[in-house]
Amino acid sequence: MNNSNPFLFAQDLTFALFIRGPVEATTSFFCGIIPEYASADPEPSHCDEQCADSPTRPSLPRAPAESVWLHKTFRGKAGARNYKVYVPTSYGREPLPMIVMLHGANQDPDDFATGTRMNILAEEARYIVVYPEQPQSANAARCWNWFRPGDQVRESGEAALIAELTREVMSTYNADSTRIYVAGMSAGGAMAVNLAVTHADLYAAAGIHSGIPYGTADDALSAMSVMNYGSTDFQFELLQKKSGQRAYTPLIAFHGDQDNVVHPRNCDELMRMNRIFALSQESTPSQVTTFAPEADGIYGHMRCLSCDDTGEVIGEQWIIHGLDHAWSGGDSAGSYTDCNGPDASREMLRFFDSVKLNTGEDREVSA
Template sequence: MKLNEGFLDSMKEAFALFRSNDPAAAAEIVKRAMRGERTDAAVAQADPHDDTTTTRLADLLQPRRNVHTRQTEGDVQDCGHFSLRRYADAAGQRDYKVYVPGQYRSDPLPLIVMLHGCTQDADDFAAGTRMNALAETHGFIVAYPTQPQGANQSKCWNWFRPADQQRDRGEPSLIAGITREVMANYNVDPKRVFVAGLSAGGAMAAIVAQTYPDLYAAAGIHSGLPVGCAHDLPSALAAMRGGKAKSKARNPVRADIHHAQAPQCPLIVFHGDADATVHPANANELIREFSASETSPARASSGDSRARKHTVRHMTSRAGVDAELWIIHGAPHAWAGGSSSGSYTDPSGPDASAEMVRFFLEHPRRP
């Protein structure tokens, strides 16, 4: 099914309302356009279940590229091996890149799976997060699954689709399969396998961590969204603005995932409180199951004098699972402390990559 120009004009109108803090009006235009009703822009002819419609709409939801305000100091040079691979299973196929540090010999190493944000790819995300340099310093392997444009027009992970929110289905199956393939090809410590992501990649990291607690020991979520908070594009718009689904009954995937298990995977969450793309309320929702048993009060910290001020909370769930929430004051929708050689980074810090690695290495998977 081919989208006409009038439908895209309607979506642009909806996105403009979304950007101007009128999510209700934006969602109404999306719903009317999907039903084929006339909007102020045109007559819509889109099928809401059509994959092309979904990817085109997602294109309108991609975050705006941030302008870097300053260059970072020289990064540690990676001296390992960065190779391109391809994985396929019943859900489809995905390319991915693997970084193996120069110190890799025979001892089992940790593995961190990195899920990029919209419009990014493995090379861009590796450059922006500097995770390969940290792999050299700390001795771990990094895998970067890549979302192709054929799966989503903006190369976003499809975190808002029910078919991609479940174990052994869709994109979670592909990401878990890539993880297992890297574990089979290299000497990886199965107790120290982790997943992290930015924005749409952060939302997908939350999904795979929740659906595969037997595979991932901990997760890092930067500027992401909680599991099952959306089941289509209108609800995705609402979630990105900080709203919640009107009824869990309308989203059986969320209800099934949420009630099937308490949090089993330690989480470290980063979010800028000036994020205009994904509302910071999503960070609080991600750690909601931990907040009832907070182990230490929130504290303000500036850390490095060049870093943005931030507040860090340390929590533990009733089951004894740890979580950290980092709210970075004045930060936009970007990877904190990243390198300006990659997109969607905020070089001023704090260093989200280093803190994630620290948190991961402190949390091997429990028996």
């Protein structure tokens, strides 16, 4: 909520008390934006004992020496944040692709890296991975403040801060400027959407897990409403780019249909938003939807590809049947994970491998 403004701070609490009652309101007030049915404590992973030995999960090597897992601090015009960066052991100053990973509520870089297994996969695929850290001083639940108007714009707030941090790490490690990506979970996923919209000239693609569309909330109360119920009162068309422009960011999005923290309807609206941003008024989009049944260690799921009139993929949506608010295919050692697949991290890397930023507005997409 508006912790920095005493009047708005009290106003938010008063509304919450009136609408939701003292116990629920106080919990969500001090936890930032966690819905009434979600715990303020970190959830355990959603994985049973059989999951660890699932024959369908590909074996992965252990992460290499910790000397490549570095703790750093960024200070820029928009603020300061600690972050951690993972650099593959094979790195030799050549330009490598880079992913900015934004954690969810009650998480930190170590927990998020463990739960997503992104460092292990990045070692194989030779990606640099950056994990900005949201402190409790910025949000009581360590959520990125995706819902505040000042953090939804290019010039200020957390979107500007993360973009500044991204550019500094790019410069430090000589990252490939055409292959910079952003991904996140829950509040981190919502902030990744903000970055995809406001910095389409920086991020070649975005991976969103259990996230929320852009511009659907402007305070903590409306954020909780969108998280609980979704929203259909969007005016994405007003933000549509002029005919012929290509200033958008391709998205790959994952959501569990049993998510009781962020309503799955948000994923549908996120992809609708993406199509509106990506396509000109003259375009004729197409969609290809496939369904996969449940298998050993893999949830049944729907995968939908959205393409423009040239056949170029502009978005990819995964709805995973039986998954709640957890990173699909994650490691049980991290919070908010489910080790049953599909493997969201691996699929995000596959999607990122197909998209390259060519200029400030154009992208190259391989088959």
